[in-house]
Amino acid sequence: METAGERVKKLRKEAGLTQAELAKRIGVKAPAVTQWETGKTSLSGENLLKVAKVLNVSPDYILHGGKDGRSNISSGPEIKGRYPLISWVAAGAWCDITEIHPADAVLYPCPVSCSDRTFVLRVQGISMEPLFRDGDLIFIDPAADVRHGSYVVARLDDHNEATFKKLIIEGGQKYLKPVNPNWPEQIIAINGNCTIVGPVVFSGRVF
Numbered sequence: 311m312e313t314a315g316e317r318v319k320k321l322r323k324e325a326g327l328t329q330a331e332l333a334k335r336i337g338v339k340a341p342a343v344t345q346w347e348t349g350k351t352s353l354s355g356e357n358l359l360k361v362a363k364v365l366n367v368s369p370d371y372i373l374h375g376g377k378d379g380r381s382n383i384s385s386g387p388e389i390k391g392r393y394p395l396i397s398w399v400a401a402g403a404w405c406d407i408t409e410i411h412p413a414d415a416v417l418y419p420c421p422v423s424c425s426d427r428t429f430v431l432r433v434q435g436i437s438m439e440p441l442f443r444d445g446d447l448i449f450i451d452p453a454a455d456v457r458h459g460s461y462v463v464a465r466l467d468d469h470n471e472a473t474f475k476k477l478i479i480e481g482g483q484k485y486l487k488p489v490n491p492n493w494p495e496q497i498i499a500i501n502g503n504c505t506i507v508g509p510v511v512f513s514g515r516v517f
Contacts, residue, residue: 425453
């Protein structure tokens with residue numbers, strides 16, 4: 311019968327870790343890992359929890375084995391900042407806004423690095439399906455680079471409204487294009503009546 315120590319050794323090797331590397335990750339000295347794997351000492355308490363987390367299995371699996379004890383949930387990404395959810399009307403005038411973070415705005419976490427000018431919009435409509443669905447959250451960073459193929463929010467200067475489209479650059483000319491192939495207006499030429507507010511740097515879905 312496979313022992314707890316043998317399971318730790320097998321899992322450690324599958325993870326490509328040496329005993330020293332595993333020890334470093336959980337904050338113990340390498341001989342402690344050797345003793346666990348050989349059965350000289352029992353793995354328990356906080357160390358058991360730490361080893362299980364590093365090896366991506368449940369503590370119960372290490373102790374008792376059985377069916378696949380691997381977890382299908384990994385740690386979430388590091389939050390880089392929180393940014394305000396604003397209205398599409400405000401997005402249209404964003405380049406003119408001095409106060410970047412409205413005091414009463416709901417702030418949403420973002421796992422990518424953004425400038426402090428970043429804001430959040432909730433997608434409306436189906437022009438960007440299937441990549442972006444109605445209700446999705448998109449993070450727009452006006453300080454980020456905009457290039458061909460970027461998903462951007464643009465301000466229609468004549469109406470001070472904002473729209474969300476894919477940016478196409480061909481032959482020095484810029485166009486806005488929906489992702490949905492069934493959307494009636496497939497190409498919008500940018501001919502001086504439109505200002506790119508910023509590209510999408512991250513998107514998320516709220517269930």
